[in-house]
Amino acid sequence: MSQQKRRNKGPAKVTVVENQKGGVGKTTFCYHIPCYLVEQGYRVLAVDLDPQGNLSSRFLSRALRTNGYRSVHMFGNQPIAYEPLSTPIGVDLIYALDRDVELANVERMPLGEAVINFCQNLGGLLEEYDYIVIDTPPAHGNKMTAASVSSNFMFVPVELAAFAVTGVESVLETLAEMQNLVDDPIKITGVICNRMRKVKAHAEALAELQAAAGNLKILTTKVATNGAIDDALRDGVPVWKNRATGAQRESGKMMITLMEEIASLIGAKPLKAPARVTAKPKGVSTHA
Ligand SMILES: Nc1ncnc2c1ncn2[C@@H]1O[C@H](COP(=O)(O)OP(=O)(O)O)[C@@H](O)[C@H]1O
Numbered sequence: 001m002s003q004q005k006r007r008n009k010g011p012a013k014v015t016v017v018e019n020q021k022g023g024v025g026k027t028t029f030c031y032h033i034p035c036y037l038v039e040q041g042y043r044v045l046a047v048d049l050d051p052q053g054n055l056s057s058r059f060l061s062r063a064l065r066t067n068g069y070r071s072v073h074m075f076g077n078q079p080i081a082y083e084p085l086s087t088p089i090g091v092d093l094i095y096a097l098d099r100d101v102e103l104a105n106v107e108r109m110p111l112g113e114a115v116i117n118f119c120q121n122l123g124g125l126l127e128e129y130d131y132i133v134i135d136t137p138p139a140h141g142n143k144m145t146a147a148s149v150s151s152n153f154m155f156v157p158v159e160l161a162a163f164a165v166t167g168v169e170s171v172l173e174t175l176a177e178m179q180n181l182v183d184d185p186i187k188i189t190g191v192i193c194n195r196m197r198k199v200k201a202h203a204e205a206l207a208e209l210q211a212a213a214g215n216l217k218i219l220t221t222k223v224a225t226n227g228a229i230d231d232a233l234r235d236g237v238p239v240w241k242n243r244a245t246g247a248q249r250e251s252g253k254m255m256i257t258l259m260e261e262i263a264s265l266i267g268a269k270p271l272k273a274p275a276r277v278t279a280k281p282k283g284v285s286t287h288a
Pocket residue numbers: 021022023024025026027028029054138194195196223224225226227228229230233
């Protein structure tokens with residue numbers, strides 16, 4: 001891309017979650033952040049750029065993802081009527097198929113074209129939303145670059161057990177490579193430590209990450225490994241909605257604390273009293 005472009009300055013703030021590693025929690029956080037922001041009263045759009053469509057499937061079952069507009073269309077230069085899918089949770093969605101071959105093939109486009117088209121199509125949506133949250137595939141390429149270049153905020157989840165430092169370092173290296181595409185700095189807003197357990201190896205991994213991080217912000221909230229997160233994603237609800245077991249309540253509390261930290265970093269103060277259940281009368285199930 002020869003011409004340098006200013007990044008998104010629209011009303012909607014674009015938040016991207018990325019790490020070239022798979023299985024570190026990108027989709028998990030990309031699901032919870034929009035859910036949380038909607039509860040705070042914001043207009044929120046989630047965009048699924050992963051051709052596996054995991055985020056899309058958390059918001060809407062496959063049968064309901066039939067509308068014409070998918071995330072792959074954001075890389076095209078043909079005007080297509082933009083129709084977001086509404087989801088039961090209140091977040092709008094630009095979805096991917098469960099095995100989205102066309103979205104995977106975006107990697108074959110020239111980089112500049114992919115980035116320009118994506119930014120232009122995204123630009124048309126900025127007036128409609130307060131926050132746009134983008135999930136990315138676990139690979140450096142056109143989609144990750146387009147998301148990074150358009151972002152106002154970026155969160156990088158790392159799994160402490162598995163080479164967290166090298167994960168963050170490779171994100172920083174790829175961001176440095178992308179920097180020539182835009183004139184203002186592409187920065188990591190915060191690193192999210194996921195799947196932390198109270199074991200020596202994880203404490204050491206965290207210390208190593210902190211030492212390597214320099215002025216990189218590592219979020220205070222550390223996310224523990226908790227099966228309640230998987231349960232909630234399977235149920236299609238944020239983890240704080242499931243309150244039947246101690247593990248679910250504990251995980252919900254932790255996720256809310258993380259969301260509050262993220263919200264303060266992206267300037268999202270509550271616009272209305274949260275609709276979420278904060279206390280449950282004894283013996284009453286909150287399951288639908
Ligand atoms: N803290 C956690 N505790 C338990 N399971 C988790 C946790 N974080 C993520 N998972 C699960 O791990 C799997 C991979 O997470 P995911 O968010 O899909 O990673 P990514 O998008 O980076 O590939 C999912 O099944 C998810 O439910």
